[in-house]
Amino acid sequence: MSEPLRFRGGGFVTRPKPISSCLAGLAVVAIWQAVASAGWVSPVFLPSPAGIARALAEMALSGQLWRHLAASLQRILLGFALGSAAGLAFGLALGLLSHARAAGLPIVSALFPIPKIALLPLFILWFGIGEPSKVATIALGVFFPMAIATYSGVDQVPRTLIRMAQSFDVPTHAVVAKVILPGALPGILSGVRISASIALILVVAAEMIGAEFGVGAFILTAGNLMRTEDLLAGVCLLSILGLAVGFLVSLAERRLLAWR
Amino acid sequence: MSEPLRFRGGGFVTRPKPISSCLAGLAVVAIWQAVASAGWVSPVFLPSPAGIARALAEMALSGQLWRHLAASLQRILLGFALGSAAGLAFGLALGLLSHARAAGLPIVSALFPIPKIALLPLFILWFGIGEPSKVATIALGVFFPMAIATYSGVDQVPRTLIRMAQSFDVPTHAVVAKVILPGALPGILSGVRISASIALILVVAAEMIGAEFGVGAFILTAGNLMRTEDLLAGVCLLSILGLAVGFLVSLAERRLLAWR
Amino acid sequence: MRLIVERVSHGYGALEVLDDISLTVEEGEILAIIGPSGCGKSTLLGILGGLLKPSKGRVLTDGSAPEGSLNPITYIFQDFALLPWRSVAGNVAFALEHRRLGAREREARIDEVLAKIGLRDFASALPRQLSGGMRQRVGIARALAVRPAILLLDEPLSALDAQTREILIEEFLALWLAHRTTAVYVTHNLDEALRLADRVCVLSRRPGRIREMVAVDVGRQDRTPARLAPLRERLWRSIQDEARAADREYV
Amino acid sequence: MRLIVERVSHGYGALEVLDDISLTVEEGEILAIIGPSGCGKSTLLGILGGLLKPSKGRVLTDGSAPEGSLNPITYIFQDFALLPWRSVAGNVAFALEHRRLGAREREARIDEVLAKIGLRDFASALPRQLSGGMRQRVGIARALAVRPAILLLDEPLSALDAQTREILIEEFLALWLAHRTTAVYVTHNLDEALRLADRVCVLSRRPGRIREMVAVDVGRQDRTPARLAPLRERLWRSIQDEARAADREYV
Amino acid sequence: EKTSLSVLKLASSGPVFLAQDLGHFAAEGLEVELKFFAAAQPVAVAVVSGDAEFGVTGLTAGFYNLAGKGALKIIAGQSREQPGYKLSAYMVSNKAWEAGVRSPADFAGRSFGMTQVGSTFHYMVGLLAEKRGFDVAKMRLVPLQSIPNMVSALQGGQVDTAILPSTVAVPMADRNDAKIVGWAGDETPWQLGALFTSPKMIDTKRATVERFVRAYKKGVAAYDLAFQKKTDQAATDKALDILAKYTEQQKGAIAAGLPYIEPEARFSAKDIAKQVAYWQAQKQADASVDAKEIVVTTFVPSLD
């Protein structure tokens, strides 16, 4: 009287479905285009994907695209480099020194939630209306998440590795360089991911003031002129930049964290 | 010829130093006040802490503080509630259903890095200059991090707990309700932490257009009037709000995640 | 209840894990399964419990579950698999919810198994407050609460320290002697297998095949180290080469 | 080299962990330390290695380290403590960097210990590619590379499965017989202690006190389960009550 | 000598553009770099932060707050709202028009769209309220940040009223997107814009300031000749070309909305004092701002 076993497992495992992914992407664009083409809504309210693509193509052909991209990328890179270098150093101090942490952490927690966009008028007063204030805005926005990521990265280095190094009489500076820094790298890279996307967001705010060129400036101008196609073309650019940055960080992770 | 053992451990442990914390906080404020009082820099460039405190006190006494706070909090709460409810639902779908994840994740990754501030003009077109566009800005800003946090929270529920539930023939809906949701709660709460701070940041952007009252509107007005003391008073308010939100989330974590 | 495995093979994608396994777990016996790391022991146990569909072959049950059994085939897990947000009693209750069982009877069952396993004083403790041994006792209590016909144990003691293991193995044996539930006991530990099992099934390296089926022909009351030594020696010779090879594999 | 512990006590804040420990580890012996969970075994080992300052008492070393010893007192860790971003050879090299040692000699030493422990083919593998047993072999190789006078081992095998444990214990014994390095071996496992140690130090529950010091008076070549059975029985009786109590403590 | 001027791309900055292209700055030995901004506020901030040595633009509450802290001094006049000059239009949304808002007097109690708190539009609605005797506090003043936002808000009826520059107002009215119900110049004339610099410039480079103001006055004179006296058609055409080049607007649109500029670049110190007093009463300017400290009448005499 034997019976086959009843199956009760399965489910709750998500497998990649590349076809669904592609279909979904295509479907969204297709429906959007259909709605826009049908003419139920004015193109000002809802520009069509085709219109946006046209705006992008125009920008690329006229050479404006590169000009805007170059201007924005320069600001982002400079601001990111300055902000993340400072954040890294500060985060390391927070992570390694009791007094630095006690003194620094409350200050960081108090300053972190401040929207940098609110400080723009001050930044302009301090750094002028040119590049420095834009770079400073981005750098400040990058500084805090980087400091926090580094500090919690240091915190997450397994204590046992530090004990091991000490048990082999490895000098303190070498413990920092060979154990703590590589061990904090996963945390630091996830900080890079966050702060890179913050830099992208802040470039729009930073270019609100006195920028002739830049993706942010382009978007703002388009917004002011109610050119929604241009606006969304600019937004697409930012989205592509964001995906590219994410991709680069993933690449760095695969390279630098191959040991995981 | 016995020798005492050489000690080689220690260090790399950060202990709370409450005195350092307080001293550091006081020192920052004191130095700032001293520099401002010394009159080396114009108060336009560097308002003094005393001036900021005075501006805050004035605001509180005149009743403006509550009016601004009430207006902003209403927007934040409504936007946060809408955005996080939608994000939670969407994130759950992403986490539980292969097809939803395949279709949704690329879309989320593409839309997440877009600065919401760039979309303000569109939001104003779609929702007008009244409350809806402000709430929508905040809700959209909250939606994405919440969806991503929920989805990765679901991903982090230990597989073995799901296997256990299935091995006791627990029906699928109960697995979701009793295993996956509570198991994803740590992830969801860290999403709440992030998206609450995003809501605070976006309230400034959202109140740029057509807001008479609100902390963001107050800050923007102060910026327009070049009243740096008021501006920093508003920024302090946001920072306090941010700390308060952080505190509330920590409280919720201690309550809801007491089991960790 | 008996469990009949008929020519079961299983693979994950291209990775063949189990190859043509046939065996029968007899009513009331403890069958130990040993084998090197990664040979597919957990996979086999997953198939026995209906959590995995084998790529080939089938599993049958034979006979009826005991009176009041809610979940004839029940697991005890290596990592305990407790819901960390539920108390000890809540974790046992989890197995009894979604059953046609009145609240009164549920409470009674929970109380009964907690008492039986010496957990009563800990009923409202959270898992994180308990030692490893206590956590696994909760796992055992939860399994007993559904009155299983067959227990599937996947290295239930390997996450515990040696002394706790010693204590729990005695407790488990005492419990088993009282219920004599059919059980499949996966372990790496020869001593554990020899102290508990009626038969020991030795699997080869991946893809796991049955290499040997060894009956432990020493009465449970006589299983002193000295009496078991020859059998242990023989089993160890049977598996040590493969264990060595598995140990030196890239993972 | 001998290690002399004089009236050592230790506490973490208000929590008393070790109470008045005095003992001597003789040159060339293996001293096993057993005791229930949380009784302070790891704390004691930390104090012996100079990583923790005892609240009271002191530790002395006596005698000189062998020729070429770079780190007289050296640990082998329960969780292996390998740098995951370094290869096997890199992990061994880590112990030799910051030493007055030419690159040539360093390479030679690394090669020597890897060969000795059978890891040569894995020199460039990363820890994550290795089984647990191989990882601990790297830990052992690293420790041997500095030519220690005293080895401190904190449950070095407890993270491994039973079969790998069996294999490694044999290898460790063979290595030890070749070097006869003084060693302190912390374990929960009576069998391990009895197979390896010259003496077994039994600690009480927290705060850890020395309850008993038992000499294993059976030659290492004669340590069959049967011969060790009486000693095992005696030790188990000595610790089982405390082990049971420790198991039932809230953590 | 190199110097710099922050300025808006508007016809009201015409004198500067004329002085530049007609060589008046060069004649004074000045090489002026023009720094363009999109709003009045940054023009003033640029002078404070040292990005530019001079600035010329409309006077806002923010300007007075900066000036009140000793950061800016007004040294010459720019545009004025003057009867007969159609510079800023009172506008009413079609919806509000239907509801009976048909003259500036009906602005009372309505919502009013403006760029920013403390902007010139904000001041103009205050002047209007004062003149027509209604309470500005009973209106809903909606800051919309930019003129395009004001246009769409008015078009969509999301605000009832607004004041807009003629360059935008007239085309809107022509498309019947909204109605013009009057002109600020006719209703409430006032000193809209000024040329200013930092006190440091006056202290340390007074000669430069004097040369700059001289050239600026020549630019104003050229503007007056071309657009206010209109005696020389060739000069008018040429000036219009120059303005079109700098403002990037159609000549027709520029010509239709040219502001009045006092021919000798004088300004009304009294009006400035009145503005400061108004902003102080509205609590938009700090009480410590002293109008007398802000104006310097040694380069160009005051009108009053």
Ligand SMILES: Nc1ncnc2c1ncn2[C@@H]1O[C@H](COP(=O)(O)OP(=O)(O)OP(=O)(O)O)[C@@H](O)[C@H]1O
């Ligand atoms: N879900 C899965 N997908 C892909 N491969 C898997 C999966 N589960 C297990 N494997 C692989 O199948 C092989 C057998 O796994 P299994 O867990 O059954 O072995 P095991 O005998 O229980 O090993 P251990 O002794 O380590 O517990 C291993 O090589 C493992 O990596």
Ligand SMILES: Nc1ncnc2c1ncn2[C@@H]1O[C@H](COP(=O)(O)OP(=O)(O)OP(=O)(O)O)[C@@H](O)[C@H]1O
């Ligand atoms: N750094 C520390 N700070 C505070 N308490 C500690 C610290 N390290 C250990 N303890 C506590 O001290 C006690 C002894 O710890 P220790 O690790 O020495 O025990 P053990 O005998 O090694 O236990 P186990 O058998 O579990 O390894 C435990 O109760 C532990 O919680």
Ligand SMILES: [Mg+2]
């Ligand atoms: Mg397994």
Ligand SMILES: [Mg+2]
């Ligand atoms: Mg320990």
